[in-house]
Amino acid sequence: MDKPIQPIIIKKVKKAAHAHHGGAWKIAYADFVTAMMAFFLLMWLISMTTQEQKNGLAEYFAPTTALSPSASGAGGMLMGTALDTSGKKSSAPRDTAKGTTKQEDGAQRTSLGRANDREVSRPAANEQANHSAIASIRQALQKMPEIAELSRNIVIEPTKDGVDVSLVDQDGRSMFPEGSVQPYERTRLVLEAIAPTLRRLPNRLSVTGHTAAARPGSVRAVEPWSLTTGRALAVFEILSGAGLPSDGFVSVAGRADTEPVSPDNPYLAPNRRVTITLLNAEPPLPPNLFR
Template identity: 75%
Template sequence: MDKPIQPIIIKKVKKAAHAHHGGAWKIAYADFVTAMMAFFLLMWLISMTTQEQKIGLAEYFSPEALSPSTSGAGAVLMGTSLDKSGNKSSSPRDARVIGQEDGTRRATSGRPAAGLQAHLSAAASIRQALQNVPEITELSRNIVIEPTKEGLNISLMDEYGRAMFPENSVQPYDRTRLVLEALAPALRRLPGRLSITGHTAAARPGTVRAVEPWALTAGRALAVREILSGAGLPNDRFSSVAGRADSEPVFPDNPDLPANRRVTITLLNGEPPLPPGVRP
């Protein structure tokens, strides 16, 4: 008698799957690692940056260097004082860019109203002449115009990353030449003789100058005079051309800052009238 066939039973045990934990922690960890890399990169850059560069970066991002109005303060308007009173500035941040009203009041206190108005009109004419040349818009921070006791100063100043002359050269960049050629017609229409003075920054400790600073600044001042003369200014309009080396820094506490390298064109005040019967 055959035995009955019994069915084969296969028992399968299903394991319960673990609950899904999500990947949010991975994103958070990646953000943390990225932030740490950025932090250590920043620390490395700071350690490799000179004090001069740190001052320049702070000056560039300082809100005080920005004008809240659209009058043009901080560009080809009023700025750092370049006369002797301005040399008392303690730091770039203290003396970098000021508003038109404050700069005019500081540089022209005690000046007759007629003389002040003449300087303001001359500054407006020069600013307009520069604004008409779009090729030099990027140099607006390099051009500082300010009334002083001697007259109206127009300074072409170096800035971090943008110089007006090649290093150790008396011949300016083409962009600087464009600025001077744009200035010439406005200066020709204004009364008064011109004084041109070259300045440079002090050498950093431990460095040796490739060019003697007195010759360098005098040569740059002469080059500016030649460009202005070639652009139509008569020779009898020039009163003096001089180089001051690094003897008159804009920032005495930081004499090696790039802004101390500059050429200043001064539209001199007119000679005061002499009393009757007195001859020069």
């Protein structure tokens, strides 16, 4: 008896294709990498800028107010008038017997209010100008690598009077030979390096010499008033020889040891210094001052 023929069954399994996930993750990853690069670039810029440059940038983007900072109503919302004791706005006319009319008085008040605005904004303008001057002087010094070793001997800082550029003695390195009014050659190079920058700036200058106090029991080779005055004059002569006009200087003086930079220890070397001060601009005179 023949065996029945067994049918051959072939199973074909079809694999389903995965769904397309899209490229959104690539865009998100690219945004993340860009943000991280910008973050590290910002950190690098912050670490490379000085405190003066940061202050200058902050002041540049600081919002300014449109209202008059004057305490009076001149030039502001009250247009030069004030409130009387009863709380009503004073509208009484000026005494015409004194030679002024309401229109003239209003014009004078408006002019005074503008002058007050200029006086109030003057410190901010001086501060911004001082930051720019400091940056310019430091840039001029950075162009001379041969005086890089004197970085601790050159102190540049803003003060209430303007900007001080001080040539300061340090332990182991002085800017003037002991007892001499003539500076070292390296000191002369520093002064000649900053002279072109000082010549371009609008500030008037003052030069002041200082020295340290004598230790008890020691004998001075040179009288301190003569020494500090002579060193200030030597700095003045070097700057004048480098092109600064003489009428750009306000004073050249010596202070001996009367103004130590370290009052607690007047014997320290940094008390021996010559300071060039870039003076702030003088405030404008009020109108009708000499009438």
